[in-house]
Amino acid sequence: MQQATADTLELSKPLNIQAMKIRILGNKDTLAYNKALCLLQAKGHTITEETSQECDLAIAPLLTEKVSVEALSIPKFGTLVFHPSPLPYGRGAASIKWAYKRHEPITAATWFWADNGLDTGDICEQEIVRIDYQLCPREFYEQHIIPTMLRTLERCLNALSIGFKHTIPQVELYSSFDKR
Numbered sequence: 001m002q003q004a005t006a007d008t009l010e011l012s013k014p015l016n017i018q019a020m021k022i023r024i025l026g027n028k029d030t031l032a033y034n035k036a037l038c039l040l041q042a043k044g045h046t047i048t049e050e051t052s053q054e055c056d057l058a059i060a061p062l063l064t065e066k067v068s069v070e071a072l073s074i075p076k077f078g079t080l081v082f083h084p085s086p087l088p089y090g091r092g093a094a095s096i097k098w099a100y101k102r103h104e105p106i107t108a109a110t111w112f113w114a115d116n117g118l119d120t121g122d123i124c125e126q127e128i129v130r131i132d133y134q135l136c137p138r139e140f141y142e143q144h145i146i147p148t149m150l151r152t153l154e155r156c157l158n159a160l161s162i163g164f165k166h167t168i169p170q171v172e173l174y175s176s177f178d179k180r
Helices: 031-042 095-101 137-161
Strands: 005-008 021-026 046-048 057-062 079-083 106-113 123-130 164-167
Touching: 021 031, 031 046, 031 057, 031 137, 057 137, 079 137, 095 106, 095 137, 106 137, 123 137, 137 164
Parallel strands: 021 046, 021 057, 057 079
Antiparallel strands: 005 164, 079 106, 106 123, 123 164
């Protein structure tokens, strides 16, 4: 069985990464992208759009395509990807739609460290969210998942700003994959 771990980032020297240089991956026209952008700016981070330029961190609040190995190697601390399910359960696209179809009582807001797999990287932050069946999936996403995505992203950034990188391995035994 895999054991949860927490890595520190070069704690041999003092870290002052309060303001990081961050690249946001994904479609700029989405609510998730724009809310994440507002949070990063409010926290004083510099946003870079240059894909070849070095940055401290990359985030993907709504990713619809796999990130290349080359792109994953650019950010100093890695790439955080958001997924609206309690990973490793519910990997794949349309996880909220599938949670509704299965009448799941909960889902989650999960930020994980991108790796070569599909939704398989170590978890950085995760928060459980009770599904509100009074709302359609899109309303639920906008009213509950997006605010939880922002809270968990802020926790990720706060930890990195003091030199702490949460890395909790996903347990394959509990994994599932939802097709589009």
